[in-house]
Amino acid sequence: MSFLYLVEHDRGRIDETTLGGITGARILAESLGAELHAVVIGAGAASAAGGLDAYGAEQVHLVSHPLLTDYGPDAWGESLFQLAGSVGAGAVIATGTDRGNEVMAQVGARADLAMVANCLEIEPDGDDWLMTRVRWGGSLHERARLSAPVKLVTLAPHSTEAAATGQPAAGTVAEFTPELGESDTVTMVVDRVTVSEGITLATAPVVVSGGRGVGSAEAFDIIEELAGLLGGAVGCSRVVTNNGWKNHKFQVGQTGTVVAPDLYVACGISGAIQHWVGMMNAKNVLAINIDRDAPMVTKADWAVIADLHQVVPAISAEITRRRTLAAESG
Amino acid sequence: MRILVCVKRVPAPGAKIVLTPDAQDIDASLLGFAISPHEECAVEEAVRIVEREGGSVTVLTLGPPEAEEQLRAAVAVGATSMVLLPSDIPDWDPVSTSAALVSAIARLEEEQGEPFGLVMFGNESADSGGFQVGIRAARSLGRPMVTGIKGIDAEGDSIAARRETPSGWELYRLPLPAVVGVKEGINLPRYPTLKGRMAARRAPVETMEPVAGSSGQSKVMLMTPPDAGSAVEILGEGPEAVPAIVDIMESLGLV
Ligand SMILES: Cc1cc2nc3c(=O)[nH]c(=O)nc-3n(C[C@H](O)[C@H](O)[C@H](O)COP(=O)(O)OP(=O)(O)OC[C@H]3O[C@@H](n4cnc5c(N)ncnc54)[C@H](O)[C@@H]3O)c2cc1C
Numbered sequence A: 001m002s003f004l005y006l007v008e009h010d011r012g013r014i015d016e017t018t019l020g021g022i023t024g025a026r027i028l029a030e031s032l033g034a035e036l037h038a039v040v041i042g043a044g045a046a047s048a049a050g051g052l053d054a055y056g057a058e059q060v061h062l063v064s065h066p067l068l069t070d071y072g073p074d075a076w077g078e079s080l081f082q083l084a085g086s087v088g089a090g091a092v093i094a095t096g097t098d099r100g101n102e103v104m105a106q107v108g109a110r111a112d113l114a115m116v117a118n119c120l121e122i123e124p125d126g127d128d129w130l131m132t133r134v135r136w137g138g139s140l141h142e143r144a145r146l147s148a149p150v151k152l153v154t155l156a157p158h159s160t161e162a163a164a165t166g167q168p169a170a171g172t173v174a175e176f177t178p179e180l181g182e183s184d185t186v187t188m189v190v191d192r193v194t195v196s197e198g199i200t201l202a203t204a205p206v207v208v209s210g211g212r213g214v215g216s217a218e219a220f221d222i223i224e225e226l227a228g229l230l231g232g233a234v235g236c237s238r239v240v241t242n243n244g245w246k247n248h249k250f251q252v253g254q255t256g257t258v259v260a261p262d263l264y265v266a267c268g269i270s271g272a273i274q275h276w277v278g279m280m281n282a283k284n285v286l287a288i289n290i291d292r293d294a295p296m297v298t299k300a301d302w303a304v305i306a307d308l309h310q311v312v313p314a315i316s317a318e319i320t321r322r323r324t325l326a327a328e329s330g
Numbered sequence B: 001m002r003i004l005v006c007v008k009r010v011p012a013p014g015a016k017i018v019l020t021p022d023a024q025d026i027d028a029s030l031l032g033f034a035i036s037p038h039e040e041c042a043v044e045e046a047v048r049i050v051e052r053e054g055g056s057v058t059v060l061t062l063g064p065p066e067a068e069e070q071l072r073a074a075v076a077v078g079a080t081s082m083v084l085l086p087s088d089i090p091d092w093d094p095v096s097t098s099a100a101l102v103s104a105i106a107r108l109e110e111e112q113g114e115p116f117g118l119v120m121f122g123n124e125s126a127d128s129g130g131f132q133v134g135i136r137a138a139r140s141l142g143r144p145m146v147t148g149i150k151g152i153d154a155e156g157d158s159i160a161a162r163r164e165t166p167s168g169w170e171l172y173r174l175p176l177p178a179v180v181g182v183k184e185g186i187n188l189p190r191y192p193t194l195k196g197r198m199a200a201r202r203a204p205v206e207t208m209e210p211v212a213g214s215s216g217q218s219k220v221m222l223m224t225p226p227d228a229g230s231a232v233e234i235l236g237e238g239p240e241a242v243p244a245i246v247d248i249m250e251s252l253g254l255v
């Protein structure tokens, strides 16, 4: 029996979650005695497929069609659905990214089968699968049962670390041409706009974040100054976004951006669970809060129990003082 | 444009999620409830489109009778009518949820003699996060659907929709009638006015009986993930803590 893993790529460039995802899929396939096959769809597929055998893909299915010029949920979903039928796949797996979840839901809708999103662990139970999956953006886990002739799942992003097998699989390549029509291309990407930003919130090494305690849009100046001095990005809580003090693109959390910096400085943020899941992977957390019992304080590595309007500017001043000293003596 | 928005009632937990003793649900006895955030933005977007172009916004939910509260909240910020599919079954799986919503949508469209130009969903529900109800519904309705949408421009008989990517935006163009899944950040939802709230209190709720199905996916139990458990070090209670803070930043190579 074979399991299919959908390789996510954008015009040939594989997504950063793919190698971890294919590793997770391979471990699952091995534990159930199945062969893992990788699926690469559309324009740029051949270049995205290189090297996947090193991660345990016994076969790579290159899916091509003149209409598969770019990404589109229907075109990709229909292609994957047809391929799964043609190889008689026992399971179809993707990583739970925007595209991964979207394409797998399209497959589920076509097959009229359940699709279980963002799984952390999967184990067989007879013909069923028992899985632990992510709810509430990660603040809650669900034990779920899946009984279906073909299992459709996505794996939570970054739940398995990428690991090459050391021994590349046989790695045969098979071409597949689905039957597609114009109706499958209605939802294709028609254009792109590239926006290049300096430091992005998602990848910044330091995030200085402000919550309701900051008090106003103007008072965010002190947060921005400190973030600038540390070469980091500014973040905020949903209260700040809802009050219109900051644009939503700065919001950290379940319905905002997920960050994993070396240092997260939480200024006047209480640490509600939906905020916490957005920054819980930060290596170090410093909380500045007037409330000793705020969850952000009790869960942080370091905390200062004080008014952020006094402490934050004083930190900036101290950094500047030390840098000036170092420059003078150096 | 005639728009329909599917919204879900979800609890609003604070610092910690507490489960019921049977681990089947969140203990919501002390919690407030809200419209799941992505859908709150979908309602706002629908209201804005209709303010520009004319039309109507219908909100639809499948949930306990109390979900009427969330429907009224949507009417308070500009939705025109509301439909409740009341059910005491707490966790509908995505396949059955989609089937129930689709049969209600089909009935409303039949009664009104024309399809909704746009049916809107959230990208994912905040509590169960299945990432699929809207996609399944669109497939059943035979309409194009794109998720993750953070920008919509109505352009006559089609819409232009934008999805954010790490490097910018992807653009889609969908002929109407269409379906979209919206993400928080597409707009900043307004607060209800007093007048809106009064109107919402008086507005009628249409109810339809949903039919439960089943799909192969079932919940066994809920679990709270293990706490990382850190022992916080309090550096001080005022600006006197600043040297210690900057020492830490220095040790992390940031100063
Ligand atoms: C489904 C759902 C999804 C959500 N998604 C998100 C999300 O993505 N991101 C998010 O952030 N939230 C999200 N929320 C909201 C979340 O539940 C909280 O409401 C929000 O995070 C609280 O923001 P806050 O900490 O800024 O405000 P509060 O909870 O009001 O906390 C303010 C804190 O500031 C402190 N403070 C006040 N004055 C000062 C001062 N002068 N100096 C220092 N400290 C001070 C207070 O002690 C307090 O701890 C979501 C909620 C729901 C229901």
Ligand SMILES: Nc1ncnc2c1ncn2[C@@H]1O[C@H](COP(=O)(O)O)[C@@H](O)[C@H]1O
Pocket: B006, B007, B008, B009, B036, B038, B039, B060, B061, B062, B063, B094, B097, B101, B120, B121, B122, B123, B124, B125, B126, B128, B129, B130, B131, B132, B133, B134
């Ligand atoms: N019970 C419900 N009532 C109305 N709409 C729902 C319900 N459940 C899910 N939806 C809609 O479907 C979207 C996706 O849900 P999900 O597949 O659970 O992530 C949500 O954002 C809602 O717009």
